[in-house]
Amino acid sequence: MQPFELFIGLRYTRAKRRNHFISFISLISMLGIALGVAALIVVLSVMNGFQDELRARILGVAAHIQITGEDNTLANWPKVAADAAKGEPEVVAAAPYIAAQGLLSYGQAVQGAMIRGVLPDQEARVAEIGSHMKAGRLEDLQPGAFGIALGSELARALGVGLGDKVVLIAPQGQVTPAGIMPRLKQFTVTGVFEVGMYEYDAGLALIHLQDAQKLYRMDSRVSGVRLKLKDLYRAPQVARGLVERMTSDLYISDWTRQHANFFRAIQIEKNVMFIILLLIVAVAAFNIVSTLVMVVTDKQSDIAILRTLGASPLSIMKVFIVQGALIGVIGTLIGVVGGVVLALNVDVVVPAIERTFGIHFLAKDVYYISELPSKLEWGDVTVIGAVSLLLTLLATLYPSWRASKTNPAEALRYE
Numbered sequence: 218m219q220p221f222e223l224f225i226g227l228r229y230t231r232a233k234r235r236n237h238f239i240s241f242i243s244l245i246s247m248l249g250i251a252l253g254v255a256a257l258i259v260v261l262s263v264m265n266g267f268q269d270e271l272r273a274r275i276l277g278v279a280a281h282i283q284i285t286g287e288d289n290t291l292a293n294w295p296k297v298a299a300d301a302a303k304g305e306p307e308v309v310a311a312a313p314y315i316a317a318q319g320l321l322s323y324g325q326a327v328q329g330a331m332i333r334g335v336l337p338d339q340e341a342r343v344a345e346i347g348s349h350m351k352a353g354r355l356e357d358l359q360p361g362a363f364g365i366a367l368g369s370e371l372a373r374a375l376g377v378g379l380g381d382k383v384v385l386i387a388p389q390g391q392v393t394p395a396g397i398m399p400r401l402k403q404f405t406v407t408g409v410f411e412v413g414m415y416e417y418d419a420g421l422a423l424i425h426l427q428d429a430q431k432l433y434r435m436d437s438r439v440s441g442v443r444l445k446l447k448d449l450y451r452a453p454q455v456a457r458g459l460v461e462r463m464t465s466d467l468y469i470s471d472w473t474r475q476h477a478n479f480f481r482a483i484q485i486e487k488n489v490m491f492i493i494l495l496l497i498v499a500v501a502a503f504n505i506v507s508t509l510v511m512v513v514t515d516k517q518s519d520i521a522i523l524r525t526l527g528a529s530p531l532s533i534m535k536v537f538i539v540q541g542a543l544i545g546v547i548g549t550l551i552g553v554v555g556g557v558v559l560a561l562n563v564d565v566v567v568p569a570i571e572r573t574f575g576i577h578f579l580a581k582d583v584y585y586i587s588e589l590p591s592k593l594e595w596g597d598v599t600v601i602g603a604v605s606l607l608l609t610l611l612a613t614l615y616p617s618w619r620a621s622k623t624n625p626a627e628a629l630r631y632e
Contacts, residue, residue, distance in 0.1 A: 220535075242508045247548040249501025254552025254605050255559065257494045261597045262560035264487045266590030271483070272449075274413045275476060277345035278421065281452050282308075282459070282471045285441030289316075294439045300463055307446045307455050310342035313439040315429040320386040321367075321422065323375045330371060330422045332385070334429025334439075343445040346410050346423070352379050353408030360427040366408035370419035381406045385424075387432055402432050495604065501548070502608035505541045509616030513537065513623075520623045530621035537617040538610070545609020553602050563591040 284297055291297055291313075298311035315334030320327055337355045341347045347355040351369055358364045365383065367375070377383055387400040404424065411418055430436065446452055452471035459469050473480070513520070520533055559566060567589050571577055 242504060242511070243544055246501055246504035246508055247544050247551070249504060250498055250545060250548030250605060250609065251552035251555060253494065253497035253501055254549055254601055255556035256497060257491065257601045258553065258556030258593075258598055259560050259563070259591075260490055260494060261487065261601075262556075262591045262593045263563065263589055264483070264490065265592040265594055265597070266563075268480070268483050268487075269592050270590045271414075272480070275479075276449060276472060277349065277412050278414065278417045279472055279475060280343055280443035281446045281449050282444040282456050282469065283441055283475075284444070284459070284463075284467055284469050287466050287468065289440055290435065290438045291441055292438050294442050297463075297467070298442050298444075301442065301444055301459055304462070305455060305458065307448060307451055308444050309447055310339075310445040312336060312339035312343045312443050313426060314340075314441060314443055315426060315433065315435060316440045317429065317433050318388060319422075320388075321371070321375060322384040322386060323377050323381065326375045328371060328374050329420070330367075331420055332429065333421065333423050334426040334433075335423055336426050340423075343443045346412065349410045349412045351409045351411050353406075355408060355410075355423070357407040358423065358425045360425050362407075362425070363402060363404045363428050364407035364425065365404040366410055366423040367406060368418035368421045369409055369411035370415060371422065372406070372409045374419070377406050379406055379409070385422075385432065389433060400432065404428075498605050499608055502545060502605070502612045505544055505609060505612040506616055508544070509537055509541050509613060510619065512540065513616055513620040520620055524623065533621040533623070534617040537620050538613045541613030541616070542606075542610055545606055545612070549602055549605045549609070552605070553598060556601075557593065557598060560591050560593045563589050 282301075284301060285291060294313045298313070302308045302311060313336060315332075317332045317334070319330055319332045321330050335358070337347075337358050341355060346366075350366075353366065355366065358366060365385070367377070367383075372378065375383060382403050382405055385402050385404050387402070389400060408423075410423075424432075426439065430438070446455060449472065453473055456469050456471040463469070523533065523536075
């Protein structure tokens with residue numbers, strides 16, 4: 218048998234009131250809560266999608282973990298790679314690299330670039346550049362052939378394509394009778410890649426590791442070793458374990474440190490958007506205050522009769538808390554269901570809106586990410602639902618307390 222407070226609260230909610238304005242305000246409050254909750258879920262899901270998309274594009278070029286020496290070189294990289302993988306099941310691949318700077322020249326065009334020397338077969342195991350080749354293949358970088366793969370924006374700025382010859386100018390000079398002269402070497406463009414990050418597409422060039430060693434006079438040394446992990450989110454823990462396990466003359470960093478400011482900015486944006494959109498839910502929730510205040514005024518005589526029949530002030534409070542909470546629960550449930558469905562179908566809904574109105578939210582000629590990515594996090598849904606219910610519950614307290622303070626004699630004086 219249900220408590221009479223619950224029975225009366227549900228009956229008040231279902232009842233057709235004499236004052237239709239109260240019902241209208243209740244409906245608006247419910248729809249406002251649903252709209253705010255759905256908007257929160259969809260926006261946070263889209264931001265999660267963008268965060269994952271950007272992380273994937275960055276880590277398609279950058280490494281999960283990098284190991285280098287104190288002077289930014291490693292003399293025996295195979296041993297370092299083997300030691301890193303030994304006893305660490307998270308490490309699935311390792312590859313050496315040489316990181317240097319250079320100037321690329323073609324005709325009258327000159328562009329600065331980060332030059333990375335790689336072993337194509339091993340690089341493909343730690344990075345995804347091979348899957349982003351617009352022209353040529355990463356495997357076309359052969360030792361001694363002096364081939365080079367350019368980012369798409371870098372190739373466009375130089376005005377080169379496959380088969381063109383570019384001159385790579387290394388900043389390390391050589392002493393001649395005429396003074397210090399930079400070292401020059403002609404490379405053949407064997408590939409063009411586009412990873413979707415302007416920083417890499419406009420400033421990165423790949424050459425074979427042996428060619429880089431010759432050009433930069435590094436003999437058998439490399440700049441460091443790049444590691445790929447099973448779970449990229451465990452990179453900080455794995456890096457700390459490697460620091461404790463390996464020799465102290467190595468410098469070990471992970472992707473969360475290398476791109477810390479970038480991902481911290483995204484997280485701050487996500488938190489700010491949560492607070493801003495939560496205000497929509499808060500406004501709708503506190504509309505319940507005005508709804509219940511009007512209901513309390515409308516039900517003065519009913520409250521007085523219940524009091525004279527022995528209902529306690531606490532019981533009166535519970536009646537109106539049930540009524541207000543029901544508005545919040547229904548609004549939250551509608552918002553959660555609508556938000557989850559929309560977040561899971563953003564890739565269908567957004568193109569339909571674009572076709573209907575003839576607009577493009579993310580034009581392909583402006584943005585690298587031309588589609589709205591979405592990743593629904595059930596933890597976000599739980600937090601949003603819980604906060605919405607909490608706000609609606611808080612909104613019922615004052616009107617319910619006002620109802621419990623109704624004086625039966627005063628309320629029934631003019632009845």
